[in-house]
Amino acid sequence: MTASPGPRGATLLRLAITGGSADRMRILLTAMGAAAGTLALLAAAAVVSIGPSDGPYSSDVLNERGLHQGVVIALILLCLPLLVFVGQCSRIGAPARDRRLAAFRMAGATPADAVKIAATETGLAAALGSLLGAGMYLSGRVLLDRPHVDTVTVMRKVRENLFVGEPVTGPVWNLPTDVIAPWWVIASVVIAIPIAAGVLSVVALRRVALTPQGVIRRQPLRPPAVLPAILFAAGAGGLAAFEAVVQAFGLDGSVKALAAIALLLLLLCGAGLLLGGAAIAAGIGALLAPRVNNPALLIASRRMIAAPYTASRASTAVLLAVLIGAVVQGVRENFLLITDPNESFYADTFSLVDAVLALAIALAAASLLVTAAESVVERRQTLAALAAAGTPRGVLARTILAETLFPLVPTCVLAAAAGSVAVRGVLGAEVSAFDSGATVPVPVPWTELAILTGGTLAVTAAVTALALLFLRRSTDITELRTAA
Amino acid sequence: MTVAAALRADSDAEMNRSPLLSARSVVVSYGRTPALRGVTMSVGGGEIVAVTGASGSGKSTLLLCLAGILRPDVGEVRFGDRVISAESEAARSRLRRREFGVLFQFGQLVPELSAVENVALPLLLSGVRRRPATTAALEWLDRFGIADLADSRPPQMSGGQGQRVAVARAMVTEPVVVFADEPTGALDTLAGEQVLAQLVRVTREAGTTVILVTHDTRVAAYADREVVIRDGMLDEVATGSSDRPTS
Numbered sequence: 001m002t003a004s005p006g007p008r009g010a011t012l013l014r015l016a017i018t019g020g021s022a023d024r025m026r027i028l029l030t031a032m033g034a035a036a037g038t039l040a041l042l043a044a045a046a047v048v049s050i051g052p053s054d055g056p057y058s059s060d061v062l063n064e065r066g067l068h069q070g071v072v073i074a075l076i077l078l079c080l081p082l083l084v085f086v087g088q089c090s091r092i093g094a095p096a097r098d099r100r101l102a103a104f105r106m107a108g109a110t111p112a113d114a115v116k117i118a119a120t121e122t123g124l125a126a127a128l129g130s131l132l133g134a135g136m137y138l139s140g141r142v143l144l145d146r147p148h149v150d151t152v153t154v155m156r157k158v159r160e161n162l163f164v165g166e167p168v169t170g171p172v173w174n175l176p177t178d179v180i181a182p183w184w185v186i187a188s189v190v191i192a193i194p195i196a197a198g199v200l201s202v203v204a205l206r207r208v209a210l211t212p213q214g215v216i217r218r219q220p221l222r223p224p225a226v227l228p229a230i231l232f233a234a235g236a237g238g239l240a241a242f243e244a245v246v247q248a249f250g251l252d253g254s255v256k257a258l259a260a261i262a263l264l265l266l267l268l269c270g271a272g273l274l275l276g277g278a279a280i281a282a283g284i285g286a287l288l289a290p291r292v293n294n295p296a297l298l299i300a301s302r303r304m305i306a307a308p309y310t311a312s313r314a315s316t317a318v319l320l321a322v323l324i325g326a327v328v329q330g331v332r333e334n335f336l337l338i339t340d341p342n343e344s345f346y347a348d349t350f351s352l353v354d355a356v357l358a359l360a361i362a363l364a365a366a367s368l369l370v371t372a373a374e375s376v377v378e379r380r381q382t383l384a385a386l387a388a389a390g391t392p393r394g395v396l397a398r399t400i401l402a403e404t405l406f407p408l409v410p411t412c413v414l415a416a417a418a419g420s421v422a423v424r425g426v427l428g429a430e431v432s433a434f435d436s437g438a439t440v441p442v443p444v445p446w447t448e449l450a451i452l453t454g455g456t457l458a459v460t461a462a463v464t465a466l467a468l469l470f471l472r473r474s475t476d477i478t479e480l481r482t483a484a
Numbered sequence: 485m486t487v488a489a490a491l492r493a494d495s496d497a498e499m500n501r502s503p504l505l506s507a508r509s510v511v512v513s514y515g516r517t518p519a520l521r522g523v524t525m526s527v528g529g530g531e532i533v534a535v536t537g538a539s540g541s542g543k544s545t546l547l548l549c550l551a552g553i554l555r556p557d558v559g560e561v562r563f564g565d566r567v568i569s570a571e572s573e574a575a576r577s578r579l580r581r582r583e584f585g586v587l588f589q590f591g592q593l594v595p596e597l598s599a600v601e602n603v604a605l606p607l608l609l610s611g612v613r614r615r616p617a618t619t620a621a622l623e624w625l626d627r628f629g630i631a632d633l634a635d636s637r638p639p640q641m642s643g644g645q646g647q648r649v650a651v652a653r654a655m656v657t658e659p660v661v662v663f664a665d666e667p668t669g670a671l672d673t674l675a676g677e678q679v680l681a682q683l684v685r686v687t688r689e690a691g692t693t694v695i696l697v698t699h700d701t702r703v704a705a706y707a708d709r710e711v712v713i714r715d716g717m718l719d720e721v722a723t724g725s726s727d728r729p730t731s
Contacts, residue, residue: 207625274620295608302596306637388553389654391609392574 023100023121026092029370030122031129034193037079038133041189045181046141056152058174060345061352063152072357077324089368090122090201091191105211115205120454123198132194134186141180147171224285225307228276232418235269239422241307262426266327269418273319273411275311281407288406290334296395298404310375310406315407315408317364319415322456325357326419329448334427337442338434361456365463372404372467380474387475396475397468404464409457416453418442503562504529504693505550505661510559511570512545519545519718522559522617528659534693539699544665547697551584551663563661565697581609585654585692587664587683592650593638595668600624600634601655610657613626624652628682646673651683661693668703680706 012167050225061067076458101114109117150172242262250441285304292298303310339346376383383396494545498600502643503526512520519542527533549553549561552568553576561569563583568576580586585606586619593602594726603621608614638646647667654662667683668676674729687694704710712719 146563290562291614293608293614295605298601298605298608299594302594302598302601304597381590382592382594386594386605387577387589388580388588389549389581389586389606390577390584391605392577393607434683 002369004094006162007209016044023097023472025482026040026097027121027125027128029092030086030125030197031081031132033089034126034129034197035133035136036129037082038189038193039136040075040078040082041193042134042137042186045185045189046137046176046179047071047075049179049181050176051179054176054179056168056170057176057350058150058152058172058203059348060153061349062176067349071140074353075384076352078356078360080320081317081360081367084196084320085127085367085370087204087437088313088374090204092370092374103210104230111209115202118205119198119201122354123194126197126420127194128191133193134190138187141177144175145173145177147173147178176288180372186395187280193457207464213242223278223282223312224275225279226271228279231268232272234248235265235272235478236421237269238265238425239269239418242422242425243428244425247338262422266323266422269422270320270323270415273323273415273418274312275315277315277319277407277411278308280411281312282308284410293484295391296398299399300391303399303403304407310371310403314373315411316368318361318408318456318460319411321357321360321364322412322415322452324360324415325452325456326449327423328353328357328422329445329452330423331427332448334423334442334443336430340434358467361459363460364456366405368460368468369463372400372464373470375403376400376467376474377471393475395470396471397465400468400471401461402465405420405457405461408460412453412457416449418451444474493643503527504531504564506530506562507546507550507556508560508562510546510549510556510561511550511731512542512554514554517619518600518716520549520556522560522726523713523716524665525711525718527661527695528664529691530688530691531691532687532696532707532712534696534698534704535713536698536710537705537713537719541572541695541713542713543713545664545700545716547712548644548661548685548694551661553586574582581606582657583660585657585659585662587647587650587652587654587667591664593646593653596639598635598637599630599641601651602638602649603656606653606657621652624656625649627686627712628652642675643671644679647679648682651679651686655686655690655692658690660688661695663697665697666699667696668700669698676703 012424015332047062050068052065058431099119100116105111130171149170151167151169152172153167239262242265246258281304285301285308288297288301288305289305292301319400328350335346335350387393388397424444428442430439430441432438494552506524506526508524510520510523511518512618519569523542524545525546525729535543535546545554549556549569552561552571555576556569559569560567564578566579568579586592594605597605600621602616603624604614605618607620609618611613612620622634625634628651630645630652633641633645633649636645638649643647647670662683664683665720666678671679678702683694686692694707696703698704
C-alpha cells in the first residue's frame with residue numbers, strides 16, 4: 001500500500017463537509033454571501049460594458065456614462081460589508097468546528113491538514129455561492145430583459161464640459177440586461193471568489209494553534225493605539241486641509257490624481273478607525289471596569305479589555321458604512337447648492353446611493369448579528385454557570401448589549417465626523433450657488449448625520465437584541481456537564 | 485477534642501432539626517429517557533450529604549432539582565416551607581442568588597473578571613455596592629489563602645486555585661445551602677483534597693448545608709451521610725462514614 005504525503009482531495013472534501021447543523025448554517029450563509037458578492041461584481045462588470053449604442057435606460061445613472069465609474073465603485077464598495085459578513089459567518093459554530101478539527105488532529109492530521117480542511121470548507125461554500133451568483137446574473141439577465149417603449153432624456157455631449165438633454169423615444173430598459181459582461185470576466189469572478197475565500201480562511205487561522213487537545217486562539221492582549229491614531233489623524237487631517245493645500249500650491253491641474261489622493265486619505269482614515277476600534281473598546285473598558293457597580297457593566301467592560309478585537313471586528317462593516325454614508329450626505333448637501341433644484345437627476349442619483357447605503361448597513365448589521373450570536377454561543381458555559389448561580393438572564397442580556405454598543409457609539413460618531421470633514425475639506429465649505437451665483441456656506445447636514453448615526457446604532461442594537469434569542473439555549477444547564 | 489470533632493458535634497446538633505431541604509417522589513425525564521424515578525430524600529440544616537452513583541445514574545439531575553435549577557416532571561422539592569418546584573424561574577433564580585451557593589466542575593468563573601471581581605459578583609448582583617462587595621470578597625479570598633491572587637484572572641490560575649476562588653464565590657453570600665457537582669472532578673488528587681478540606685471547613689464553621697455530587701468515594705468520605713443513586717432511584721443510604729478524613 002502506498003501512502004500519499006497528505007490527505008487526498010476526496011478525503012479533504014468529505015472531512016470538510018462533515019458537521020452538524022451549525023456547520024451547515026455556516027456553509028449556507030457563506031455561500032449566500034459569496035452569491036451576493038458575485039452578483040454585485042458581475043453587475044459592476046455589466047455597467048462597465050455599457051457602450052454608446054446600448055440602452056437607453058429608465059435610470060439616468062445608467063444613461064449618463066460619466067456616472068458609471070461611481071456606480072461601479074458603489075457596487076464594489078458594497079462587496080466590503082459582504083466580505084465582512086462572510087468573514088463573520090466563518091465563526092458560526094466555531095466551537096463545534098474547533099472540536100472537530102481537534103479530533104482530526106487526534107486522528108493523525110497535521111496542523112497543515114487541519115487548515116486545509118477548514119479552507120476547503122470555506123472555498124467549497126464560496127464556490128457554490130459564486131456559481132449560484134453567476135447563475136442568478138445570467139438567468140436574471142434573460143428574465144428581466146423586458147424593454148418598454150418610453151421617452152427618456154439622454155444627455156449628449158456638445159463640447160467639453162457642456163451636455164444637453166435630448167429626448168429619445170423607443171425601447172427603454174430598466175437594467176442593463178441588453179449588455180453582458182465578457183465571458184472571461186464572469187469566469188474570473190466565479191474562480192476568484194472561492195480562491196479569495198479559501199485564502200482568507202487560511203489567513204484567519206494564522207493566530208490559531210490547531211492541537212489534538214483543542215484549538216487555541218492567540219490574541220494580542222494590547223491593541224495598538226498609536227498607529228491607528230496616526231492613520232486616522234493623517235487621513236482626516238489631510239482631507240480637512242485638502243482644498244486649502246490644493247489652492248495654496250496650485251495643484252488643481254489633475255482632477256483624477258486629486259481624486260485618487262482624496263480616496264487614499266479616506267482609506268487611511270477608515271483604516272485608522274477600524275484598527276483603532278479595538279483600542280477604543282479596551283480604553284472604554286479600562287475606564288469603566290474599576291468604577292461601575294452594575295454587574296452587567298462590570299462583565300461587559302472587563303470583556304472589552306480582555307477581548308477588544310471581538311468588538312472591533314464586529315463593528316468593521318458598520319463603521320465603513322457610516323463613514324461612506326457621512327461622505328454621501330456631505331456631497332448631497334454640496335450638490336443641492338450647485339445644481340438646478342428643478343433637475344431631478346441628482347436627487348434620483350442620491351436616492352439610489354441611499355438605497356445602496358441602506359443595503360450596506362443591513363449587511364453590516366447582519367455581520368454584527370453573527371458576531372453577537374457567536375459570542376453568546378462561545379461563552380455558553382460561563383453564561384450557564386452564572387444562570388445556575390441565580391444571575392437573572394436580563395443581566396446577561398444587558399452584558400452582551402453593552403459590550404457590543406459601548407465601543408460602537410464613539411467610533412460611529414468619529415466615523416460620521418471624519419466623513420463630514422472629508423467632504424468639506426475636498427469639496428469646500430463654501431460654493432457658488434446655482435441660482436444666484438453668490439458664494440454661500442455649505443451647511444453641515446446635521447439632521448442627516450444624526451439619522452445616519454442614530455439609525456445605524458438603533459439597527460445595531462435591534463440586531464444585537466436578536467442574538468439574545470440564543471441566550472436561553474446557551475444557558476442550559478447541560479453546558480456545565482462537559483469541558484469547554 | 486479536635487477542631488474537626490468539635491465542628492462535627494455542632495453539625496450533628498444541626499442535623500437533628502427538621503429537614504431543611506427535601507425531595508418527594510421526584511421524577512425527571514430527558515425526552516423518553518428517565519433520569520430520576522420517584523426519589524424521596526431530605527437533608528437537615530448544617531448537614532453535608534454526598535450523592536454518589538455511577539455515570540448517568542441521575543445524581544446530577546437530583547442536585548439540579550434540589551437547587552431549583554431544574555423543575556421535576558412529577559413530585560415536589562421543598563426548601564423549608566417553600567415548595568420551590570412550584571415557583572417561577574425568576575423566583576428560583578432569586579432563591580439561588582440569596583440562599584444557595586453553587587459549585588460546578590467546569591466554567592463557573594467569568595474568565596474576563598479578576599478573582600476578587602468573580603467572588604464579589606454575587607454580592608453585586610444582590611445590589612451591594614462595589615466597595616463593600618470587594619472588601620467581603622477579599623476577606624473570603626484571604627480565608628482560602630489566595631488573597632495574593634485577587635487581581636489574577638482565571639486563565640492565569642491553576643485548576644486548584646480557580647476552584648478555591650469558585651468556593652469563595654459560592655460562600656460570599658453566606659448561603660444556607662451549597663450545591664457542588666463534582667467540584668474536584670477536574671483537579672488532581674492533592675489539589676482536590678485541599679479544595680474539599682477548605683470547603684468542608686468553611687461550611688462547618690458557617691453551619692452551611694452541603695449537597696455534594698461525586699462518583700469518587702474519597703470525596704464522599706468527607707460527608708456526614710452518603711446517598712447512593714442507581715438508575716434514577718435511591719438505592720441505599722449510608723450514614724457516618726468510618727474512614728471520613730478530618731478537615
